[in-house]
Amino acid sequence: MNLVSMLGLPFLACLLLSLVLGYLGLHVVKREVIFIDIAVAQIAAFGILAAHLFLGVPGNSIQTLLFGIGATLLAAIFFAVARRKTTQIPLEAVIGITYAISAGGVLFMIGKGTGGHTHVQEMLSGALLWVKPRDLVWTSAVLALVGACFALFRRPFQRISDGYDEAVAAGMRVIGWDFAFYALCGIIITLSVRLAGVIVTFCFLIIPATVSALFSRKWGVRLLVAWLTGAVSSATGLLFSQWLDFSAGGSVSLFLGFAVAGSALIAYARRRHQK
Template sequence: MLEILALALLAAVLSGNLCGAVGFYVQRLKITTLSFSVAHAALAGASLGLILNFDPVYSAMVFAISSALILGFIFTKIKYGRELVSMAIFSASSAIALFAIYMSNVRVLATASIAVVLWGSLLAVTVQKLIILVLVLILFALYILAYRMHIDSMLYDVKMAEAEGLNVQAHMLAMLFFAGVIISLSLRLTGGFLVFALLYNPVAAALQLTRKAYMQLFLSSTLGAVSASTGLVVSYALDWPVGATIAIVSSTILLLAYLFKTATEMARKRKLRNVGGPGAI
């Protein structure tokens, strides 16, 4: 059991780290709704994998990557109403996922195969999946380092970057591609409905804690790793569902970050009031 836990813990750290990092980029590039749709496409893929007897990770990956590419292509063609297109894909994907689960032969929602797709499972992590996670981490880091100037230019101002001749569409597609792959791989741990807790909560917490972009990236990926690993350990210790526990931990971290920001903000304002108060010149 300890071996399984160690494997799951490693996968949790890697998934959390990757989700936190990709969450930072999709938030800065303002493609959050797109990644939301890609995540639900992954859920639809995983659910279809159940009834077609495929490994849910691979069917999720196929669906997530396809939807990322389709959305990326549509987004190069239209500039307005993009959110509506991604919401249409989101609802269609959710419907496919629920139909697939309904049509599968599984009678109880808590069974292991369904849990992998919906709620996440500690037992779902294998050495093979861990190796894939490491490879994705290396590829993502290489991509970010290789195109650092291009990506930074887009993070600063997408329109200016496009007007200066940068291939903005290709980088958006690449980012969505990575989002699709990372979501598919994290799905086994958190489940399809709670993967967002690892994608968006860490970056939301990082935004509360620092204003510097690089620190936000670092904090987002670190908080993602902390949320996933802590959630995993707590779920093991208390026999709670792993995905839900990770979501609760990451939400708690976000709440703490918000309280910390509010407290420091209040202290700063109090200090300013004292400096500029009666008697001050």
């Protein structure tokens, strides 16, 4: 009973992240924008720190969260236009440059204000073990709405993810659809980072999707594999953290790493056997 009371809410939080980020990760891997998570998290941190340090908005409040989401919406416009209009530079390079600039802004604000170091530490590592029921409920509600938008627009999103140039040739309004995708992506990542930290969010976004890509090309199968990978890694990681009194976020990330390493070995052995 003590184990359930201690790990129940963190496990539910991890399942929530697995469901949402597992699906989003399929698109991210397909679009080859792997570091979108870190860039968006840094942009959100820039908005949150600016609101907190310069406008006096209380930290960890809804107001600062809205400033963070607002910053990611501006980034969504930029990424959508950059992908369509900037043909000489890969979007991943644009994302990397955006990350570097926003990180520089965050470091500047940390040096100018007080309390910035604490916020950055919380943003990186998260606090899975201290998730509150209230935070989990309202985060789930918002992510459910975002998930409904993904379900509603799944066909154009998948078409662009499967082939951007083909979507352009077919006459799709790719800038508008890309803005919608990156805007929803920004909301998801901002809320996920607030719940679990950048490192755990990045692992849930990329690793389950990578594992699924090793075994199937079908969206439905890949989604199930991604969800299963996230759920099993969450359960084993949290139990491991409790057993050895280890960081919950670090432990879950570690077991997600074990999952992708083991899956790569299995996929390699299967290809060797088929030859």
